[in-house]
Amino acid sequence: MTGAARQGGRYDVAVVGGGHNGLVAAALAARAGRSVVLLEAGERLGGMATLGPRSPGSDGGFDSAGAAHLVDGLSPALVQGLELHRHGLEFAVATMDDVALLPGGELLVVSGRDAETTRRSIGRFSPRDAERFPAFEARLARLADALAPFLDRVPPTLKFQDWAERLEYLRLGWAMRRLGRKDMRDLLRIIGMNAADLTEEVFETDALKGLIGFDAVLGNRFGPRSPNTVYTLLQRKSGTIAGRRGAAALPKGGPAALIAALERAARAAGVEIRTGARVAQVLVDNGRVNGLALADGSEIDCRTVLSSAHPRTTLLDLVGVRQLDADLVRSLRHARGEGGTAKVWLRLGAVPDFGLSAGDLGRSRLVFAPDLGFVERGHDAAKYGELPDRLAMEITLPGLADAHQLGSGQKPILSATLANVPYRLRNRDDGALKQALIQRTTAALADLAPGLAETIEAVEALTPKQVEAATGAPGGHWHHLETGLDQTYLLRPAPGLAQYATPIQGLWLCGAGSHPGGGLTGRPGANAARAALAATRARR
Numbered sequence: 001m002t003g004a005a006r007q008g009g010r011y012d013v014a015v016v017g018g019g020h021n022g023l024v025a026a027a028l029a030a031r032a033g034r035s036v037v038l039l040e041a042g043e044r045l046g047g048m049a050t051l052g053p054r055s056p057g058s059d060g061g062f063d064s065a066g067a068a069h070l071v072d073g074l075s076p077a078l079v080q081g082l083e084l085h086r087h088g089l090e091f092a093v094a095t096m097d098d099v100a101l102l103p104g105g106e107l108l109v110v111s112g113r114d115a116e117t118t119r120r121s122i123g124r125f126s127p128r129d130a131e132r133f134p135a136f137e138a139r140l141a142r143l144a145d146a147l148a149p150f151l152d153r154v155p156p157t158l159k160f161q162d163w164a165e166r167l168e169y170l171r172l173g174w175a176m177r178r179l180g181r182k183d184m185r186d187l188l189r190i191i192g193m194n195a196a197d198l199t200e201e202v203f204e205t206d207a208l209k210g211l212i213g214f215d216a217v218l219g220n221r222f223g224p225r226s227p228n229t230v231y232t233l234l235q236r237k238s239g240t241i242a243g244r245r246g247a248a249a250l251p252k253g254g255p256a257a258l259i260a261a262l263e264r265a266a267r268a269a270g271v272e273i274r275t276g277a278r279v280a281q282v283l284v285d286n287g288r289v290n291g292l293a294l295a296d297g298s299e300i301d302c303r304t305v306l307s308s309a310h311p312r313t314t315l316l317d318l319v320g321v322r323q324l325d326a327d328l329v330r331s332l333r334h335a336r337g338e339g340g341t342a343k344v345w346l347r348l349g350a351v352p353d354f355g356l357s358a359g360d361l362g363r364s365r366l367v368f369a370p371d372l373g374f375v376e377r378g379h380d381a382a383k384y385g386e387l388p389d390r391l392a393m394e395i396t397l398p399g400l401a402d403a404h405q406l407g408s409g410q411k412p413i414l415s416a417t418l419a420n421v422p423y424r425l426r427n428r429d430d431g432a433l434k435q436a437l438i439q440r441t442t443a444a445l446a447d448l449a450p451g452l453a454e455t456i457e458a459v460e461a462l463t464p465k466q467v468e469a470a471t472g473a474p475g476g477h478w479h480h481l482e483t484g485l486d487q488t489y490l491l492r493p494a495p496g497l498a499q500y501a502t503p504i505q506g507l508w509l510c511g512a513g514s515h516p517g518g519g520l521t522g523r524p525g526a527n528a529a530r531a532a533l534a535a536t537r538a539r540r
């Protein structure tokens, strides 16, 4: 390779992918004094989070909408460390209310702000459940608290190779010990359980159990009776946003504004950001990174690469199987990651009537999952490539709390995140899936909000295959790879890759496919950057 051929420039660190994790990793590396280039294949930053309803043929008017609409696990350490508030991050609603929608118009409210509202609302269904709910929440919060510190840490290996690793195991043991004997026993008993069994042990109200069961599975291809969905529920509850554990917040300006704040933080730290820059190959010489080849034929000269692309893309495509051990290739090929989450957006001519005021609607995360069986049967259908007649979904109307998120003509946009969506519709193509998603979502919403159907001005949908096509993540999965216990922590994304390092020296994984998984947390990006920086510091 001649110097002249490397017209892409020379950097200490190159980051593949401009999703939020790539931006976080790049910003942290630059703040540590490295020269950093970030290479994003697409024309926009934000990866899955900002994928919007702007497909050809759409009549538009959805301006600020993205696939993600809520933030629940963004690392507080990152918000502070990257000064994201100074770079423009604000929350229009810091703590959303959860509102379970029921056929017939009844509502069950779990308020993010007022325990008495929650008690009264649940009490209308079951006074016993209203009494039990605070203790249940406190119990989950204690267990989630014990797991939370490990979200921000690099998992140890199973080799117990040095004191730092032994210390990590001691930390893990201490976190369990600190729970006390009763909670420790509880955690050990329930962590592998399914969320349906857990909620049925405590509650009798179908709507409440449906709401909790839905939260346990959203983002993954699970039903509430799938094993270890208590773990996925606890993981969701272990995030802290705007100072509240387990809450969901609405970013002002939508997910695009969070990405813009990260972009500003990265640029301020000195990161050079290039869009339309697809990485075609990680160049490897004698088992270590020797640069990147871009699709336009140029090359980047660098010795450290942090890749936020899917682990399969990074290792099997960009590095190539010939550089890898056969067992690793097999584990990566078999890791589960077919997406089961889709979006439908509606631009409405009027505020819909879900039985809430416009102000309350803007502050609410509406969930349609009326009972556990509803969500479980949807999962059964999706498993066999069928679309359930009625889809479980999470709905927001962000423009009602934040005028920046109104559609064109100042119209409210309804953003629906759909669970139980098959990655492939049996015997049908993706266009048919998209049409079916639109038809079933609008039919369900028309039942739940009288008059809504007549106010629909525009509608768009996003399928898992479209997520895959737009981001290059095979499967188009929310977490890149499912976050069941067998694909988490020491085993994520595959045995031997859990420390973000790869068999190629200088190549690190930093996207949602790594610990602790997806969602707008920034944690895989931050943990990977820390690990890579520590390794290069040691070698310098």
Ligand SMILES: Cc1cc2nc3c(=O)[nH]c(=O)nc-3n(C[C@H](O)[C@H](O)[C@H](O)COP(=O)(O)OP(=O)(O)OC[C@H]3O[C@@H](n4cnc5c(N)ncnc54)[C@H](O)[C@@H]3O)c2cc1C
Pocket: 016, 017, 018, 019, 020, 021, 022, 039, 040, 041, 042, 045, 046, 047, 048, 049, 067, 068, 069, 070, 071, 072, 073, 277, 278, 279, 280, 308, 309, 310, 313, 341, 342, 343, 417, 467, 470, 471, 472, 473, 476, 477, 478, 479, 480, 510, 511, 512, 513, 517, 518, 519, 520, 521
């Ligand atoms: C339908 C849906 C709804 C969701 N809703 C929410 C929500 O409300 N809240 C929430 O917290 N999370 C949500 N998520 C999950 C969240 O969006 C993702 O977990 C998160 O965006 C993953 O971020 P990432 O940076 O790790 O990866 P990605 O967002 O996948 O970014 C990876 C980037 O790498 C780029 N790339 C890939 N290959 C190359 C290459 N060869 N060269 C250069 N660039 C490359 C891609 O173009 C992409 O921009 C949702 C996900 C989906 C699918």
